[in-house]
Amino acid sequence: MKKFLKKLLLGKIxxxxxxxxxxxxxxxxxxxxxxxxxxxHQDDNGIEKxxxxxxxxxxxxxxxxxxxxxxxxIGHEYQDLVMDIYVLLKVAFPLLILxxxxxxxxxxxxxxxxxxxxxxxxxxxxIFASDMLSRPRSYKRSMLLLFFNYIEIVFSFGVLYSCGNxxxxxxxxxxxxxxxxxxxxxSIGFGDYVPITTYAKVLVSIQALFFLSFxxxxxxFFSNKIKNKGYFDHESEEF
Numbered sequence: 335m336k337k338f339l340k341k342l343l344l345g346k347i348x349x350x351x352x353x354x355x356x357x358x359x360x361x362x363x364x365x366x367x368x369x370x371x372x373x374x375h376q377d378d379n380g381i382e383k384x385x386x387x388x389x390x391x392x393x394x395x396x397x398x399x400x401x402x403x404x405x406x407x408i409g410h411e412y413q414d415l416v417m418d419i420y421v422l423l424k425v426a427f428p429l430l431i432l433x434x435x436x437x438x439x440x441x442x443x444x445x446x447x448x449x450x451x452x453x454x455x456x457x458x459x460x461i462f463a464s465d466m467l468s469r470p471r472s473y474k475r476s477m478l479l480l481f482f483n484y485i486e487i488v489f490s491f492g493v494l495y496s497c498g499n500x501x502x503x504x505x506x507x508x509x510x511x512x513x514x515x516x517x518x519x520x521s522i523g524f525g526d527y528v529p530i531t532t533y534a535k536v537l538v539s540i541q542a543l544f545f546l547s548f549x550x551x552x553x554x555f556f557s558n559k560i561k562n563k564g565y566f567d568h569e570s571e572e573f
Contacts, residue, residue, distance in 0.1 A: 359402040359413075366390050369465040376465065389455060390463040396452035414471065421482050424449050428489035432508040437497045450490045453483050454544065484519075484548050491515040491541050500534035501527045519545045 357365070367390045369375060370383065378386060393399050398420060405416035428446055436442050457480065470476050492511035495501070505511050505527075514527045518541050529535045 358406055359399055363390070363393055363399060366463070366465055370463060374465060386463040389459040392455045393452075393459055396449070396455075398452055398456070414475070418479070421479055421486075424453065425482050425486045425489065428486070428493045429512075431493050432489070432496065432511060435508070437493060443493070443497065446490055446493060450487065453486055457483065457548070480548070487541070487544055487548075488512065488515045488519055491518070491537060494537055495529075495534060498531070498533070500529055500531045500537075502530050503527065515541065518542065521545065 367387065370378075370386050370390055373379075373383075376386075398417070401420050402413055402417055405413045408416075427449070431437060431439075431442055431446065489512060492515040495514055496505055496511040501514070505514075510527075517524055517527075518538050521542060529538050
């Protein structure tokens, strides 16, 4: 059974995969920040360089980088598995809040918003500020995780919509705010739920922007895998 689970969850680890983990995730992030600062791979300046630096630095503020770093110490073959579990937990967390009606717990809501910011900032960081990050073992896995990131955003916004009386009528069940969030993210807008507070209208506007961003990034960058120095460059030297 142990051998079966190891084969199922870890797959085949090759020498190429081992070489990819010679540098720790925190070291990679520091090298990435340094590469952007020194214009090693892109002659950017002004607001473009500032945004790229801020995006790359932002990942130092969230737990994902440190979870990846310490799972690397356990064993490089477990790093992807641990991150998969972390992403799934981030998806399940807002769902648990809704199902158990924990919207009144300020600590849980703060934690949810905190990890939500990590997800929101991670994707543009991956695209626009990944000068020294080696490409993933599987692009299909990256696309799948991006889908789960999107589901996390839908669930999390559902929680935020359900905090207070922000709609023209109250949500009845735990799934209703998820339904409204999904309808909002897909720009359908059936009209059965309508935001009536400034807070809710701002959330709807932000979520609409997230939806457009995810579609553009998913189709243009992950599907086509454009050649660019860093994460999406098949020719780049890996760590």
